[in-house]
Amino acid sequence: MSTGAVHTSAVLPNGTVPPQEQGSDRAVVRAEVEDFLFAEAAALDEWRLDDWLTLFVPGAAMQVPTTDVTGLGPENAGYFVADDWDLVRARVKRLKSRKAHAENPHSRTNRLVSNVRLTERAGDQLRVSANFVVNRFRDGGEFTYVGRYDHLLQVQPDGLRFLLRRSVLTNESMNPGARLSFIL
């Protein structure tokens, strides 16, 4: 991982550029990325959704392609989740409401994140892949979601933040009851 990479501005999936001063070209090792992903998993499992939102660069996006993954982006294909920043925040607001019936009561989830790899670095942008298993329990049902993360992170002086949070399912379809009413 080069630390002398030319600094290039982060470009958000929505085409805008986030505040420049946040980006950093400091070195990042895998342990830091693992800590970031593990902390994120804990925030989600504990339903600390406001804390979870602080892990994003404002303006960032979140995606979950359908299980027949076509290699196309959400601008050209049907997706399960294709949230811009407004929708990420709307999703959190919704999930905190007791009127989010699909998650009232909340699912119990337990996430395992593994096989973390730093695959690409350009300036303050870092592409990260990892495997996940999310075990979810609700209404006497057990659901297992298996897949990989394909995230784009921004390196900041004090840590990492999501520019694009992308969860790619390995499941062939959503099993009975296995709707994505929580954050995958």
Place this chain on the structure above:
Amino acid sequence: MTMIDSPGATAVDERLEVGNTLIAQDWEALTFKVHRSAYRENAVFNRERNEIWGHTWLYLGHETEIPEAGDFKTRTLGGRPLIFVRDRHGTVQAYLNACPHRGTILCREPEGRAKNFQCFYHAWTFKNSGELAALPDSDAYPQDSAFVESLSLRTVPRLGIHEGFVFVAFDEQVPDLLEHLGKAADVMSMTASIGPSGMTTVPGVQRYSVKGNWKLAVENAMDGYHFAPTHNTFVGYLRETGFAVNDDAQYAHDLGDGHGLAVLTGHNGRIGMIWEPRFGEREKIRTEAKRKELVARLGAERAAAVADSSKILFVFPNLLLFDLEALTIRQLEPVEPGVTDVRAWQLVERDEPDDVRALRLKTMASFVGPGGLATPDDIEAYEAVQRGVVATADLDPFGGFADTDLDWSDMSRGMADDLTGPRGRSIDEGVMRSFWRHWSRRVGELPGIGPDASRLGGVA
């Protein structure tokens, strides 16, 4: 929409009749109840598989899913595995996905492009137009051409296409597709006319399964009454983005033969037709231009019918067409009484600008599908009903429709309107009732199921 408001070809009294004892309809008291065994019992499910799924037109897929010769998808309908393929001559075909030799699943890929389908078991090979192409060691078989022809792939008995929507039937004797679709056909034509160059599906199919009876998915789609309480958080999101939401003067239509249409004027903008702030300023300008294009092409009256209202069309028994902010085709496949597989495709205008396509798909994903802000609550509702309707099972000591009876779901809301015509308020339950009446006539009497069984004292 005047074509929908006019009285149907079906006589009123026939339209309002029920066909089995699982429906308790009382025109004096204006009550309508559905016996909950209809959602639970294997015997009901098996009868539906036979009488409905075995003997009527079923939605298979859209022509644009298989644009090129050799393109195929595998799909299951009524429990039967099928290959949906455009053959070497460009003709849309549907084959039973089983080798004529020993019944092996012939094509095990979900989709692809193939000139031939080869069974891995004994290497029998078939052209995508159905004829046997190769049979190893064929010397051991009779050499006459009739025998070889008898080994062709089995096509479904009937296949019909309306506006790109492909339907099949497992019964040769079904009426012609357009006759079956009736008034639903014109609603499909309206949706198909939105794009000046037509409509197409895009890749990325939402595949999910619900722990609920398929009829709950139909009820939910035709039920405007649930929208405000169930989708409180989504309505809140719409209001925050600057769009007014209301339920006034919205109607649902019994289109006959089990088909239904909910017309919604008060919520959801329509991309290219009714602008709302979350679509952005650039889309506002385009919406005005697009409306002019629609009027020029379709005439003012038809353009208004197409553009001014969101619509949810149900085509009996397995197709839902959501013509809302964007367009979604949803297909239902019952697996068990309490399990339904769902597939959903996004339908878009051909040749629309990239940014409009992106907006359309993002907007749809935000609402529908198992990861949207609204559909998960619908799924929660179907699943909660399925979990709840066992509570009253066999607690039906007197049979009939007396107040003491417990094992019934009430669908009486707005029933007086059923007598005045096929149109009622969308927040009433009229289309749900017309669906159930049609369902009950198709399924017929089920001795031993529901209230009859209780009357006999619930003997096992």
